[in-house]
Amino acid sequence: MKVKGVEALLRARFAFVFVVAAALVVGACGQQAKPGGSGSPAASPAGGEKPQAGGTLTFIVNAEPPSFDGHRETTFALLHPIAPHYSLLYKFDPNDLTKVIPDVADGNPAVSADKMTVTIKLRQDVKFHDGTQMTSEDVKATYDKIITPNTAAGQSSPRAGAYAVVSAVNAPDKFTIEFKLKYPSASFLTNLASPWNFIYSAAKLKADPRWYEKNIMGTGPFTYVSNTKGQDWVAKKNAAYFGKDKDGTALPYLDGYKALIITDATAEVNAVRSKQAMIEFRGFTPQQRDDLSRALPNDLAIQEAPWICVNYVVPNTKVKPFDDARVRQALTLAVDRYAGSEALSKTTIVKDVGGLMRPKGPFAMSDTDLAKIRGFGKDAKAAKDEAKKLLADAGVPNLSFKFLNRNITTPYEPVAVYLIDQWKQVGITATHDVKETSAYQADLRSGNFQVALDFNCDFLDEPDLQLAKFWSASKAGKGLNFAYYDDDELDKMIDAQSRETDPAKRLKLVGDIEKYAMDTKAYQYPVLWWYRIIPYLNVVRGWKIGSNHYTNQDLTTVWLAKK
Amino acid sequence: MIPTLVGVAVLTFVVMRLVPGDIVALRYAGSSVPQDVIDRERALLGLDKPLWAQFVDWMTQLAHLDFGQSLWTGRGIVDEIWTRLPLSLELAVIATLFAVVFALPLGVVAAVKQDTWADYAIRVFSVGGLAMPSFWIGIMLVLGTITFFGWAPPLVFTPITEDPIANLSQLILPAVSVGYRYSAVSMRMTRSTVLEVLREDYVRTARAKGLSESLVVVRHALRNALLPVVTVISLEFAFLIGGLVVTEQVFNLNGIGKLLVDAVAHRDYPLIQALVLLLASVFVLVNFVVDLIYMVLDPRIRYA
Numbered sequence: 079m080k081v082k083g084v085e086a087l088l089r090a091r092f093a094f095v096f097v098v099a100a101a102l103v104v105g106a107c108g109q110q111a112k113p114g115g116s117g118s119p120a121a122s123p124a125g126g127e128k129p130q131a132g133g134t135l136t137f138i139v140n141a142e143p144p145s146f147d148g149h150r151e152t153t154f155a156l157l158h159p160i161a162p163h164y165s166l167l168y169k170f171d172p173n174d175l176t177k178v179i180p181d182v183a184d185g186n187p188a189v190s191a192d193k194m195t196v197t198i199k200l201r202q203d204v205k206f207h208d209g210t211q212m213t214s215e216d217v218k219a220t221y222d223k224i225i226t227p228n229t230a231a232g233q234s235s236p237r238a239g240a241y242a243v244v245s246a247v248n249a250p251d252k253f254t255i256e257f258k259l260k261y262p263s264a265s266f267l268t269n270l271a272s273p274w275n276f277i278y279s280a281a282k283l284k285a286d287p288r289w290y291e292k293n294i295m296g297t298g299p300f301t302y303v304s305n306t307k308g309q310d311w312v313a314k315k316n317a318a319y320f321g322k323d324k325d326g327t328a329l330p331y332l333d334g335y336k337a338l339i340i341t342d343a344t345a346e347v348n349a350v351r352s353k354q355a356m357i358e359f360r361g362f363t364p365q366q367r368d369d370l371s372r373a374l375p376n377d378l379a380i381q382e383a384p385w386i387c388v389n390y391v392v393p394n395t396k397v398k399p400f401d402d403a404r405v406r407q408a409l410t411l412a413v414d415r416y417a418g419s420e421a422l423s424k425t426t427i428v429k430d431v432g433g434l435m436r437p438k439g440p441f442a443m444s445d446t447d448l449a450k451i452r453g454f455g456k457d458a459k460a461a462k463d464e465a466k467k468l469l470a471d472a473g474v475p476n477l478s479f480k481f482l483n484r485n486i487t488t489p490y491e492p493v494a495v496y497l498i499d500q501w502k503q504v505g506i507t508a509t510h511d512v513k514e515t516s517a518y519q520a521d522l523r524s525g526n527f528q529v530a531l532d533f534n535c536d537f538l539d540e541p542d543l544q545l546a547k548f549w550s551a552s553k554a555g556k557g558l559n560f561a562y563y564d565d566d567e568l569d570k571m572i573d574a575q576s577r578e579t580d581p582a583k584r585l586k587l588v589g590d591i592e593k594y595a596m597d598t599k600a601y602q603y604p605v606l607w608w609y610r611i612i613p614y615l616n617v618v619r620g621w622k623i624g625s626n627h628y629t630n631q632d633l634t635t636v637w638l639a640k641k
Numbered sequence: 642m643i644p645t646l647v648g649v650a651v652l653t654f655v656v657m658r659l660v661p662g663d664i665v666a667l668r669y670a671g672s673s674v675p676q677d678v679i680d681r682e683r684a685l686l687g688l689d690k691p692l693w694a695q696f697v698d699w700m701t702q703l704a705h706l707d708f709g710q711s712l713w714t715g716r717g718i719v720d721e722i723w724t725r726l727p728l729s730l731e732l733a734v735i736a737t738l739f740a741v742v743f744a745l746p747l748g749v750v751a752a753v754k755q756d757t758w759a760d761y762a763i764r765v766f767s768v769g770g771l772a773m774p775s776f777w778i779g780i781m782l783v784l785g786t787i788t789f790f791g792w793a794p795p796l797v798f799t800p801i802t803e804d805p806i807a808n809l810s811q812l813i814l815p816a817v818s819v820g821y822r823y824s825a826v827s828m829r830m831t832r833s834t835v836l837e838v839l840r841e842d843y844v845r846t847a848r849a850k851g852l853s854e855s856l857v858v859v860r861h862a863l864r865n866a867l868l869p870v871v872t873v874i875s876l877e878f879a880f881l882i883g884g885l886v887v888t889e890q891v892f893n894l895n896g897i898g899k900l901l902v903d904a905v906a907h908r909d910y911p912l913i914q915a916l917v918l919l920l921a922s923v924f925v926l927v928n929f930v931v932d933l934i935y936m937v938l939d940p941r942i943r944y945a
Contacts (some may be wrong), residue, residue, distance in 0.1 A: 144713050152672035236674040307724050308895040338796050352793035515909050516662025519670050545671035557676025615822035
């Protein structure tokens, strides 16, 4: 094994991860003042409060998880109730979201000099809920399932592509795991903290490759108690959990939790208002936040943060006249995003103007550079005039089309209504074609639309994730790129940034991609980035909002203040 | 009965396949999931088979009383339904009791006291029930109890056998919001049929014989007026089993209506087919029971 210069390399590699995460969170976690009432927004014990043990956290999940297998699913509805049953190799520090910290790993990874081998020592005190010890065989089986799922046995792994750089996963001894890479990767280490990568038991997977689709058995801080479909998910504290806080107190603090499945927005608000639920971890609208603030002035805390979720305007480049870059450029030029932000952020969950990477995030363009991109300048009148000229040049001064959207009120419908109004101001007539999600998805995937409002959410500010939709539609972007273009030049640019391990150089490459994809070619472009708002009962402590609704959900450090 | 259910089964299968949408694409909506994963998942669920093959598979399963598994959760269809059925049944029963308790006496009073203040008050009450949607009444009830009492119905279903108080705490408000409209329909039907019967010759004859007014109304008028009322009440009961989608959402009730809507949204074909069959069976069964009640109420009715 060619592991050498471990300390220096480790620092260099993890420094990058930390810088990414740090910028992400510093930019993201601008906690907002809560309405009246008590104390600071209850986030972490860092505020000087000593965590209190006991109690049951009751929270809302506004969708039902399909299967229980985190490797197979992609919805937060699985993570919120199920993540606390499992551990990861690495995770984001719940007390300081600027850090990636070991979970079942025993320290930081060692990276070989050629950056092609990553070696990780494992903790030796980790036990599954059935009492068996976790070893490297379990971690290997876990990552084999994620990276090379046994499709013949019915396993499925939608994130296998994120680990395409891995050539082999080895278990050289009982408590060491080794990843062999095909080439140095900028995002691999960060991906080891993916919230979906639950550590599974090799024995369970061997007995039944699909066992985890219907069963729970992890090494996490909470053990499974019950699940009533469509109603709730109940868990209790894992007394044998290996984690301890900085004072050496055993984690988790909670005795257990109950996740209530509530799919109706009004019922969600009523559940918090009547104090039957303490928190919902995905997010509420500004209106719901204000309703709760008025109803519970002394019992509510609020945290807010920019969100790694965004809506894209996607012209179908296979359909005329959207094969003409001038028409696509006109569509983005017509939209005054800054006025949209001002208006829409009062009513729905969008706020910041940004490029392909989250605004204020570690890969975000500077405001100056962003303003140079068509559609992102501050002079709305000049942009609209240019849009009209481009449409006239393209021979479609009175362009009309159907604008495909899904029937979700927050934020799809208000965003689409705003776009349609903006387009109208340059002579474009867009008909709002609202479909329920399944039919909308079918149209997107079959290319049966002219222009659509697409969306994307990720767990991390990472160009490999946010640019996944920009690969050529017939190659790596198949099933992801709904603008349906093929562009070898753009593919090369995306590939180059992925292999670039120097953060500064990578940032420059990502900026070039944004300029090319949003402006020069105007293939598809963001409208407004989402904004996450979490109003919750202020007895909940030790939870800190992040820039996504996927990470920081194992509830190890969450506790309940006794009133 | 059997031909009706087979017809419903075929129709449901065909109609759902005509509706655009794909459970796998929906499952991975908003995520960067490659097409080959989508295709593999579809094959895993058997959705890549020709329609006729899917239909044959399903009918074969049905013949063996095997409803299969939910495409969304992978759980058995019977389990999925059984989890929700007790709540829906209980809610339907409570709402029906609520409706009957109010509808029959008030309907009779309104008929007997036609064009008096009592009749007007009852008619205003019933028109209110018809005019206000049940879910709106439900929202107002929840907001009212939260605002004035800081209380809302429990969000988790507790079987009546385990804790009757907790059970009724959860179901009483939804039952009232649904039962009010239900009772309004039944009340108006009772009033009009009783009014009609009160003008019949045999009622006049009964009165001429010197029977007391209460005996005339209860024994001679009401019994004969009940046939259409029973029909309305029974059809409403059947509707309540699966038709309370919005009310279930307002009160976060884990019932059959919400399950059906979720199944349609997910394009969970086996679950939709099973639920539609279940609801069709309930209607058929209720109609059968109504026919039997007709025989009890009117001895002249005989079925071959």
